[in-house]
């Protein structure tokens with residue numbers, strides 16, 4: 001019998017945001033595949049969990065996938081975690097999940113934090129339908145075309161951003177979407193958690209005056 005692959009969500013900042021089930025699974029599996037072993041070691045040490053770790057990150061996930069699937073084939077249970085939040089959501093994971101399924105391995109999600117859901121749940125924009133865009137392409141032309149393609153979208157748009165690119169993104173988004181309501185959700189679950197609410201133009205002005213730090217999610221109201 002092959003082992004089980006568990007996709008385990010971990011905190012996005014606040015260590016209290018880990019589920020009892022996630023802790024039990026991390027204690028029970030034979031192996032933990034993680035993005036950054038040092039980062040995951042800190043989490044495991046905090047919860048006094050000792051387990052063999054194997055790195056699984058963006059640039060080795062194709063090479064590592066068959067190795068991890070081979071371990072599953074030997075009947076060993078494996079947990080996949082990322083540095084923060086839910087693995088495979090703008091994080092490594094998809095190739096492993098796909099290959100595990102192809103090889104007849106059972107894949108079990110252990111749900112928990114994800115910045116997209118945390119941001120959306122408290123932003124105050126419509127939540128009945130949303131379009132998760134994740135990270136925008138780095139090249140300005142492709143980024144602009146992608147934003148344009150969502151101009152008629154009625155669902156709330158959710159974009160993962162970084163402090164060094166948020167100004168550029170807000171400039172481009174306000175050109176495409178104009179005065180739409182938007183929210184910049186920053187440092188979720190951490191001490192300096194902040195929700196900046198306004199129109200895209202207002203957010204642009206505030207970000208120009210005082211560039212925000214930390215991790216952030218940009219949400220833009222859909223066309224309604």
Ligand code: SAM
Nearest residue numbers: 012085086089091114115160161187188215216
């Ligand atoms: N897998 C993660 C998840 O489920 O949310 C996302 C990982 S992705 C590499 C990192 C991006 O998620 C950041 O650039 C930011 O856009 C968003 N993010 C992660 N943690 C966050 C936080 N505490 N507050 C706001 N945004 C966060």
